[in-house]
Amino acid sequence: xxxxxxxxxxxxxxxxxxxxxxxxxxxxxxxxxxxxxxxxxxxxxxxxxxxxxxxxxxxxxxxxxxxxxxxxxxxxxxxxxxxxxxxxxxxxxxxxxxxxxxxxxxxxxxxxxxxxxxxxxxxxxxxxxxxxxxxxxxxxxxxxxx
Amino acid sequence: xxxxxxxxxxxxxxxxxxxxxxxxxxxxxxxxxxxxxxxxxxxxxxxxxxxxxxxxxxxxxxxxxxxxxxxxxxxxxxxxxxxxxxxxxxxxxxxxxxxxxxxxxxxxxxxxxxxxxxxxxxxxxxxxxxxxxxxxxxxxxxxxxxxxxxxxxxxxxxxxxxxxxxxxxxxxxxxxxxxxxx
Numbered sequence: 197x198x199x200x201x202x203x204x205x206x207x208x209x210x211x212x213x214x215x216x217x218x219x220x221x222x223x224x225x226x227x228x229x230x231x232x233x234x235x236x237x238x239x240x241x242x243x244x245x246x247x248x249x250x251x252x253x254x255x256x257x258x259x260x261x262x263x264x265x266x267x268x269x270x271x272x273x274x275x276x277x278x279x280x281x282x283x284x285x286x287x288x289x290x291x292x293x294x295x296x297x298x299x300x301x302x303x304x305x306x307x308x309x310x311x312x313x314x315x316x317x318x319x320x321x322x323x324x325x326x327x328x329x330x331x332x333x334x335x336x337x338x339x340x341x342x
Numbered sequence: 343x344x345x346x347x348x349x350x351x352x353x354x355x356x357x358x359x360x361x362x363x364x365x366x367x368x369x370x371x372x373x374x375x376x377x378x379x380x381x382x383x384x385x386x387x388x389x390x391x392x393x394x395x396x397x398x399x400x401x402x403x404x405x406x407x408x409x410x411x412x413x414x415x416x417x418x419x420x421x422x423x424x425x426x427x428x429x430x431x432x433x434x435x436x437x438x439x440x441x442x443x444x445x446x447x448x449x450x451x452x453x454x455x456x457x458x459x460x461x462x463x464x465x466x467x468x469x470x471x472x473x474x475x476x477x478x479x480x481x482x483x484x485x486x487x488x489x490x491x492x493x494x495x496x497x498x499x500x501x502x503x504x505x506x507x508x509x510x511x512x513x514x515x516x517x518x519x520x521x522x523x524x
Binding site: 254 | 376379391395399402519
């Protein structure tokens, strides 16, 4: 019922005769005037019933005592949930595999010292000198653009 | 130092955060709510005082064991009644078979009472017939004089639903009262 909310409030607060014409019209679309009076009577009787009842006293109930535990005992008694441990281990495993190994500083230096030949307009000529085990390059007339 | 002026929420905060005198906070909350909760269970369980006492004690034990379950940004009163209401509903569900038996007994005893009843009806019996959600609505509204908004927080439903439930609960109650008047 769409308008129950206002209907119940009207029943709680007013007799049918106290309603405005508009309210009466609205009420009559939902319940008859007899039903309205019956429901109102029930509400008033219910409220009166609860008002008449003696207040119950919780005298024989006991206030729960709070245990004060030693911090050490707390730590010893602490139970670590197995699923949390397992989840943590999985996370650590994945993180370990995802992060690339650390690049050593030597390699980084070597990379920064690389020189790349972008373009040349002449061919590179070189003379080879043999001196013991080393090879020497002579640029000669070549031009190199970087 | 726990003072009388502390709000319910402040007292629960003491229980939650291990600050101040927790036992005093508990005593204060017990003083404020034990009678009310006893009455709530008493009327919910069809005036069974022993059962009401057991459930009230259990309710406070729940608070002691797990105060963290309460969200301090909400109203403690609504939350506490809500827990009590759920305890009652769970118990009702658990004992469906037993309840059916009780209904049978009530019906049986009612037929014998009807002949002896001179005036009016017995509200206790009529309330006992109501289904749990309707009974809760009636008790919260007319025993504890809660507003629709508060009831919505306790019953965990929108205000419109509360109004609707109250209407149907009244309708149902009227039916039983009418029956008993016959």
